[in-house]
Amino acid sequence: MSQEPVEAAEQAVEEGGRKSWVIDVRPLRGVAYRRMWIGNGVSYFGFQFTSVAVPVEMFSITHSSAWVGLLGIAGLVPLLVFGLWGGAAADVVDRRKLLLASSTLAWLSTVGLLVQALLGVRSGVLLLVLTAVQSAGFAVSSPTRQAIIPRLVPAALVPAANTLSYTTTTAGGVLGPLAAGLIFGAWSTGTGVTIAYAVDAALFTISFWAAYKLPPIPPMHDDGGTAKPTAGLRGIVDGLRFLVTQPVLLLxxxxxxxxMVFxxxxxxxxxxxxxxFGGGSAVGWLFAAIAxxxxxxxxxxxxxxRVRRQGVALVLAVVGWGVAVGFAGLASSLWLMVLLLAVGGAADLVSAVYRQSILQVYAPDRLRGRLQGVFTVVVAGGPRLGDLRAGATADLTGPTASWAGGGFAAAGLAVVLALAFPALVKYRPPAGTEANS
Known part of the structure; x- marks a missing residue:
């Protein structure tokens, strides 16, 4: 792989800059990272139309939040299987080629959603199947994409690169659901879901462009040599064996x-x-609020x-997320609920950046794909289990108890884990990986 993208980013580190609260954009000086950042941001905006349309369509078909919660399981099972395998594959094949192949699978599932909407199939089971296929594509592409980032920017800019990526995708997470909410407010559910799927399918092509323009990213040993293929069970086991020896990562x-689950x-x-709140565009605001x-x-x-106590910051962010979500569940005003969910979303961004950065700095490149596979299973699988928990408990206790109780429980359990296993709160990044800002 060419060293030009990394060299450009390293120059950005050397140039540094004054301390600021404004987002650090130095990773964008690397052309390869910049292309991937644009492609991911635009395609994620499109995906938000589908992420709103699928649960809305499911609820319109079944009139049950439990069925909506089953979408979480439909997405979780492929994540468990293909997330681990995709991470192992990212360590033994060219990551650019693997990203292109897995993105194609995810795009085909979106086309399938569009076709079933056009035909008016109205099958909850078919929605579950297509969600599972889409999840399989995501399970492979996500660890591959994240394993690419440390090959495009130096270690000191990894937190900044992750922050840029999360911020841009979450901007899509704001605009996409709001636009979807306008669609559902202006058209019937059947027409709305059709338009939403069509927008997603069209914008996903930007992600293909970004992946295609990446330089070759072959697997490498830590010493710079080409790695021998170890995909499959043995490669997955090697990654898990490393993981269980790292309490900071486990915590x-x-x-x-x-x-996410609670x-x-x-x-x-x-x-x-x-x-x-009477339906209409309110659903779009709720889906957009966290982002x-x-x-x-x-x-x-x-x-x-600039934060050295990254483990402490991670735990505090998770506690903030849980408390904000808990109070949001009790809100009787749409705008208060949106505000509290937004506070939770800000805390979630902080925790996400630190989780990703800790893993990327900890993991050697030869294992980075496999550990990103585990990360994908946890990060993407957790919300899907959360969907199942929320939907199932809502049918038993009502939506308010399910929502608010889960938020406060998450905050309390995070504190218990941090106190019982202090390795995470003691964590600081290795010397030499802090940003010069």
Whole structure:
């Protein structure tokens, strides 16, 4: 792989800059990272139309939040299988080629959603199947994409690069659901989901462009040599064997699972929007609120790379997320609920950046794909389990108890984990990886 993208970013590190709360944009000086950043941001904006349309369509077919929650399981099973395998494959094949192949699978599933909407199939089972296929593509592409980032920027700019990526995708997470909400407010559910799927399928092509323009990214030993293929069970086991010896990584995964399984209220948005706020564009605001807070948090994130007690910051962010979500579940005003979800979203961005940065700095390149595969299973699987938990408990206790109780439980459990296993709160990044800002 050419060293030009990394050299450009290293020059950005050397140039440094004054301390600021404004988001650090130095990684964008690398052409390869900049292309991937643009492609991911645009395609993620398009994906948000589907992420709103699928649960809305499912609820319109079944009139059950439990069925909406099942979408989480449909996405989780492929994540467990293909997330681990995709991470192992990212360590033994050219990561650019693997990203192109997995993105193609995800795009085909979106086309399938569009076709079933055009035909008016109205099958909850088919929605589950297509969600599973889409999840399989994501399970491979996500660890591959994240394993690429440390090959494009120097270690000192990894937190800044992750912050830029998260901020841009969450900006799409704001604008996409809001646009989807306008669609559902202007058209019937059937027409709205068709338009939403069509937008996603069209914008996904930008992601293909970004992946195609990347330089070759072959697997490398830590000493710079080409790695021999070890995909499959043996490669996965090698990554897991390394992981179980790293308590900091295990604990960072654990607090994220707690945060998402107990405090993710996404499966309740269609029901709450309809019953509490009269439906229409309210569902778009709910789906956008968390991402809106993440964008604001990202735009004021210049401090993130300067924090040395990253483990403490991670735990505090998870606690903040849980508390904000808990109070949001009790809100009777749409705008108060959106505001509290946005506060939670800002906290979630901080925790996401530190989780990703800790892993990317900890992991040697020869294992980075496999560990990113585990990371993908945890980070993407947690919200899907959260969907199942929220939907199932809402049918038993009501949506308010399911939502608010889960948020406060997540905050409490995060504190318990941090106190019981202090390795994470003691963590500081290795010397020489802090940003000069």
């Amino acid at each position: 960072s995964f654990a607090v994220d699972i707690v945060a 405090a993710m209220p996404r499966a309740l948005f269609p029901e709450i929007a309809e019953d509490r 809106l807070g993440s964008v604001v948090g990202g735009l004021t994130s210049g401090w993130i790379g």
